[in-house]
Amino acid sequence: MKRDLIVLADMYGCPNRCRHCWLGHMPNKNMPDNADKMIVNYFKPYFDSITFYSWVREPDFCGDYEQRWLRDNEISINAKPQRFELASFRRLAHDKNYVRFLRSVGVSKVQLTFFGTEEMTDKYVGRKGAFLELMKAAEILTDNNISPRFQAFINSENADDVVRLLSIIEDMKLSERCKSFGGEFSFFVHSGSCDGENRKLYSLRINKEDIPSQLIPYYNDYSETKTEAELCELLKNSDERFVYHNDNEITLNIANNFDVYFNFTHMFPAWKIGNILTDDSKELYGKIIEEDIPALDIARNTAVSELVRKFGDPQSHKIFDCIDDYKAYLLNEQVNILI
């Protein structure tokens, strides 16, 4: 049975070093120009369609982003890449042609990520000036009839600052501005998953009762969130194995050294499938179909109750946005010990 492949290659990197980055920080390095075709040809015999994206991290980070978009379309097979609601806020702030490009490819909404106001956002994006760029990007988007969607990651260090961000949003009158062109501004708050870089922020994960009341109406699916203590209680007798699994559509992330990963969680060694430069394509395809990687072997052989017993904190009120985020956090604790 053939399947559909979506492949995201880290051909250019990312200007930011966000502390919540679920992929994990990786050095920026341009892949060779012919890497795109090489990757598509490598997987071509095994899939009905291949959708190729030249970025895993920052979209449109390369200088010639218009040509790059055309090329991603051209080399995809029986499929076309989509824009989603993602764009480079850095490029929006510094490249006046960029917003026109976004409009030309049908973008009507762009997500912008905050961690509070200037100091916290710059700190958590890992770059001075990030907050001012985000503010400028929001203005440019609304001036060009594109709706910004703000998301804020919250933890115990920045909670009060996210409340201050709410006042700034109100002062900017973004809802009214979007309504004037038939768009819609939205804002939501969440804690993010607990993998990649965000895993290092476990100690700062906010207690559920400490979410400021002003932010609860904006918290994403707040009624679905649980404390770690509640999750430990729910899962302490669970025989389930928490195993990520693909259906017919498979998404692969390709690092700039051609290492191949599923998009299940972070791009860390235990989750690596293989390498395009050194592995035979048939063998690597077999591993993809069998989902044969070290971390998933551990997942298949470890009951969630065991993960809770070893790594759960039944006294903790730290918030988790969904039960699978917590299972993934526990599983990665086990994976890190064994590999």
Ligand code: SF4
């Ligand atoms: S979260 Fe996105 S923008 Fe931030 S470092 Fe990771 S890939 Fe780059």
